[in-house]
Amino acid sequence: xxxxxxxxDPCQIVRKSFGDAIAEDFRYAIKQAIGEENLLEMSPNKxxxxxxxxxxxxxQSGFKDQRLEYGRxxxxxxxxxxxxxxxxxxxxxxxxxxxxxxxxxxxYNVVHFWTILALSLGILGPNERVYLGDDLKDVNVFHPxxxx
Amino acid sequence: MxxxxxxxxxxxxxxxxIYFLEGKMIxxxxxxxxxxxxxxxxxxxxxxxxPAGNLSLCxxxxxxxxGCPATGLFDMDPRKFLRMLVxxxxxxxxxxxxxxxxxxxxxxxxxxPMKIDIPQLVFxxxxxxxxxxxxxxxxxxxxxxxxxxxxxxxxxxxxDFIFVVNDVLEEYRAAQPEFADMVAPIDKVGAEFFVxxxxxxxxxxxxxxxPLWKILHLAGVDWTYSSKAWAAExxxxxxxxxENWETLxxxxxxxxDALGVKTYLNTE
Numbered sequence: 275x276x277x278x279x280x281x282x283d284p285c286q287i288v289r290k291s292f293g294d295a296i297a298e299d300f301r302y303a304i305k306q307a308i309g310e311e312n313l314l315e316m317s318p319n320k321x322x323x324x325x326x327x328x329x330x331x332x333x334q335s336g337f338k339d340q341r342l343e344y345g346r347x348x349x350x351x352x353x354x355x356x357x358x359x360x361x362x363x364x365x366x367x368x369x370x371x372x373x374x375x376x377x378x379x380x381x382y383n384v385v386h387f388w389t390i391l392a393l394s395l396g397i398l399g400p401n402e403r404v405y406l407g408d409d410l411k412d413v414n415v416f417h418p419x420x421x422x
Numbered sequence: 423m424x425x426x427x428x429x430x431x432x433x434x435x436x437x438x439x440i441y442f443l444e445g446k447m448i449x450x451x452x453x454x455x456x457x458x459x460x461x462x463x464x465x466x467x468x469x470x471x472x473p474a475g476n477l478s479l480c481x482x483x484x485x486x487x488x489g490c491p492a493t494g495l496f497d498m499d500p501r502k503f504l505r506m507l508v509x510x511x512x513x514x515x516x517x518x519x520x521x522x523x524x525x526x527x528x529x530x531x532x533x534x535p536m537k538i539d540i541p542q543l544v545f546x547x548x549x550x551x552x553x554x555x556x557x558x559x560x561x562x563x564x565x566x567x568x569x570x571x572x573x574x575x576x577x578x579x580x581x582d583f584i585f586v587v588n589d590v591l592e593e594y595r596a597a598q599p600e601f602a603d604m605v606a607p608i609d610k611v612g613a614e615f616f617v618x619x620x621x622x623x624x625x626x627x628x629x630x631x632x633p634l635w636k637i638l639h640l641a642g643v644d645w646t647y648s649s650k651a652w653a654a655e656x657x658x659x660x661x662x663x664x665e666n667w668e669t670l671x672x673x674x675x676x677x678x679d680a681l682g683v684k685t686y687l688n689t690e
Contacts, residue, residue: 285527
């Protein structure tokens, strides 16, 4: 299908905890699921990646305008990658980047990795696809008869 | 060409800088430090926490600010923030909301040639604000977790969590027979992994828990949720409420110990 993905390296997991090694592990797993040729990197990335703006309590701080402005760099990085999906390995990243996609009109999709891994394994049911775009919503559906 | 730098303190708050170029004095200036209060400053705090973290090592190169997404918000940036604190302008810094727009992502430390820990300063400034004046949303999430047996920032009761997990599990075991043996154990003693859970899924989108369960099932992982202290999030950390931050971490760790699990898997 040639759908392109990029990956958000969570600050807490990569730069602040395990470094580039875990970013490489994450990419190994992602490539197994989507195919190496479909992963487009942001620049910079891994330990040098930009925070999306979802961390540090920002999502709950009440400073929404500032939070979205903070995320402008991330939004531009994702758009520049050419990907239409961003895989987020962190809940806060997921929520923030999802909002950035709508706010700045990029309309890229933001997915948890478990969604992509289960999709590639052929075990993703019809009700587990809330974050997939229209291009993947109906692909390889596990037990489609259970759709609600 | 040799540039010598001599720093000669001549009295408590005045320092004379004399620069020599090839033996000839080329410039002399008197730097007068701003008169601050004599009580403890953030500078003192940070020196105590990080003995090697001499903030005077800052070269003012600006790498921190040039690569910080929070630069410009509330007319502040990491370098300006640091310089103000080095100058003892604690009061001015305390008036700014900027520390709540810094996510403490540590990219500034990563790129800093002197590895100065600006995020630690941000944390200290957050902590110095009276608790009831810190952002209401973060405070509410912290308080909800502290008052919840689940440690959930959404205040999810233990019985609701248990009900949702079991209800969703039963539904999927029946609807997808290939996963009739799938489990989502709660309080399984001696499991390999304690898997914590962000409150968002059980409360607002429970079907999103299932792909992870399926992957753990196919991988043959021996895991368990906990009935108590199952929540992954910890907003007391972001509130810079050290006491409650530690309380939540200890409650989660105690639950993992009580269940005798080998590894605490933080999915947050």
